Amino acid sequence: MASEQTTLTVQGPHGEREMRISSPSRVIWPEPGITKLDLARYITDVGDAFIAANGGRPVALQRYSGTIEGEMFFSKNPPKGAPEFIRSTPVVFPSARSHPMLILDEPAAAVWAVQMNTIVFHPWPSRADNTDNPDQLRIDLDPQPGTDFDDAVPAALALKEVLAEAGLECFIKTSGNRGLHVYAPVEPSREFLDVRHAVIAAARELERRMPGQVTTAWWKEERGQRVFVDFNQANRDRTIAGAYSPRPLAHAPVSCPITWDELERVEPKDFTILTVPDRLKTVGDPWADMHSKPGTIDTLLDWWERDLKSGLGELPFPPDYPKMPGEPPRVQPSRARRQD
Template sequence: MASERVTLTVSDPEGEREIALSSPNRLVWPAPSAGAGGITKAELAEYAQLVATPFLNANGHRPVSLERFRDGIEGESFFSKNPPKGTPDFVDAVTVTYNSGRRHPQIVFNRPSAIVWAVQMNTIVFHPWASLADDPDNPVELRIDLDPQPGTDFADAVVAAHGLREVLREGGLEPFIKTSGNRGLHVFCPIVPEHEFLDVRHAVIAAGRELERRMPDRVTMSWWKEERGQRIFVDFNQANRDRTMAGAYSPRSLPGATVSTPVAWDELDDVDPKGFTVRSIPERLAEVGDPWADLQAAPGRIDTLLEWWQRDVDNGLGELSFPPEFPKMPGEPPRVQPSKKVAENWDSNGDRVD
């Protein structure tokens, strides 16, 4: 039997476009976690249209990875980076270089219909790169993920965020903030795209180390979980090439249908991240607008942060660990849990001695 299907009319800059939506009544977020009746695929498609302008302002015109769920949040998920077979011509793409050196096309959203198409493809979470499609090797944002560890919560991340804002402003940048859609916070700084990802990562490390010096009992730069304690982890590795976090106004695959939501700094202390949902965000946008509307209006430079990085290197603080899927990087510490490290098994470059 053929699956149920409806046709949606979506307004693009080029005019109206019809998008077929299959299984519109399938529950993406089942009740009761998402409220009475749960949230259907059709309601998610409606949400995508209602938030299309701020969504594209934050996530458009750049490579995006799609986190797709065939059976809603309770089913298995997988990532789509490359345009799948049959991708329509109104969904754009750009060829990017991954950390392995491999090159491949990746999806780019330039119009509302492309977002609705992604919902038709059972996308829930959208993961945009920090760079634009016309220059994918040089980020336009410095991004920092403030990740609460066991024993800490969202309120602790708020305290760390205020401290990080001071550090970044001293470094010559103007930070913007959003909820992660879960327990953490994401801090973005618009930057001039003149440095590649490794340089931006070093700038993030420099800012994180400065924050850690000022708030040693509250934040940590330790990559290994066994060393973090009850502190907020400053996740510097989210600044790497092809490492992404949920984009602004992206839903999360969590009970409650929470959304990663931009907020103004003066409202941060009173924010309840669980209150930002697929059902509440359209009303919030109508009432208060988009706090990130001017995100790219005045990009800053990371020169000062790179000076801090070099200062720390000169003082004996070098490279930090990379994610395990990355190739071994120059100067990287040994990829072994500190409690299991035997010093004589590693050389000064962090390579294992056989």
Template sequence: MASERVTLTVADPDGDREVVLSSPNKLVWPDAGITKAELAEYFQIVSGPFLAANGNRPVSLERFRDGVGSAGSRPDGFFSKNPPKGTPDFVDAVTVTYNSGRRHPQIVLNRPSAIVWAAQMNTIVFHPWASLATDPDNPVELRIDLDPQPGTTFADAVTAAHTLREVLREAGLEAFAKTSGNRGLHVFAPILPEHEFLDVRHAVIAAGRELERRMPEQVTMNWWKEERGERIFIDFNQANRDRTMAGAYSPRALPRATVSTPVHWEELDGLDPAAFTVRSIPARLEDVGDPWVDMQANPGRIDTLLDWWERDVADGLGELSFPPEFPKMPGEPPRVQPSKKVAAHWDENGDPVDA
């Protein structure tokens, strides 16, 4: 028996467009009672600020054929980066270079109908690059993920974010904040697209090290979990090419249908990020607008942060660990947990040697 299908009329800038939505009554978030049709409606309502933050960028779609499931279950999702077979012509694409050197088309969302199509494809989480489709090799944002570790809370991440804002201002950058949609906090700073991803990563590391100097008991740059303790982890690796986080106004695959939500700095203290959901965000936009509406109006430069990076390198602080799927990078420390490292098995460049 064929599944139920409805045709939605979506208002695009160039005119109305019809998008077919199958199984509109399927529960995407059973605990919240939110259906696929309601998710598609949400994307139409928030399409303006959503596209301002995530449009015209390579984006990965995190898709869940069976929805999120109830609390205590683990949703079965997968990532789509390349346009799948049958992608309509109102969904754009751009060829990007991955860390392996491989080049391939990646999805780009530029109009409301494309977001609704993604919902039809069972997309819940959108992961945009920090660069634009017009120049995918040079980020337009410096991104820092403040990730609470066991024993810490969202409030601890807020405290760190306020100090990080001061650090970035000293470096000539204006910071913007959003909830992760889970326990963490994301701090973005718009930048001119003058540097490629590795340079921006080094700028993030420089900012993180300065934050760590000011809050050594509260934050950490340690890549290995066994060394982090009860501190907020400054996830510098989210600045790498093809490493992404949930975009602004993207739902999360969590039972309460929480949303990664831009916030004003004065809102942060005492904020409950769980209050931002697929059902509450439309009213919030009506009440307070989009806190990121002027985010790209005055992008800054990362020159000062790169000077800090070079200063730290001269002081003996060099490259930090890369994610495991990356090729071995110059100057990278050994890819082994400190508790398992046997010095004799690694050379001075961090490469393994025969025992």
């Protein structure tokens, strides 16, 4: 028996492409009954905004073999069988090894990724023609247990002020879960470690202003009921769900760009695969002009140097990273005390 399949017509910069979708009726989100074809249609409907936000960058694919409750894996190398119009570019990973990564240049490429069972798209903060130098400073505001989205909102507003003082205009989106992602476009003239240090400097300044509400503590046992400013998302090969990317949660949410004026009244659960296409038609893309006026991280790096002189040094790196210069011991504080 022939396998079930259909085709989807996808508009793009080179005209229409007919994209094959196998198993179109396979349910991916059981609760709302959203299928693989529904997901492909969603990507088609938001295609221009999706590519504007995520295209032209190395992207990792978070793929699922069945529903969102099934087996998941990440594809960093381009999946086999990519159409000829989809390209890749070599990138250097923290191990110092180089591998090719997929680049999405048009909506049809993202639809093909859906055909390959991708749900979440994780773009790098750098572009394909300059992968070592990010053109986005990204800060992940992650509510810890005992806190929620409503706690992340005042932290985001205060962070906006901090970044403005550093000469940066910033943009915001929901994470698709409980948190918020703040982006600032920057000139791609500094490498990843510099950008990480800039993020740490901004995070520490935010923590000074809201010590009871936010934290830069890497170890969970030290965070308390505060919003964690996840500085390690600024590292090479560390990504967060892209703008307009679906998330593998029961109600099929989307990581959705919003305006700063909307922030204090939105409900993240309202941004889903079923609602975001109509939102784009009615309110437009809040990130459409993101890269029209990129800033620099020079002031933030001045703050980093200031903090170094006052005794605030490097912070821990992710556990799979090689040991980095100046990094404190990678030992959980409570365990270190027991060892002493």
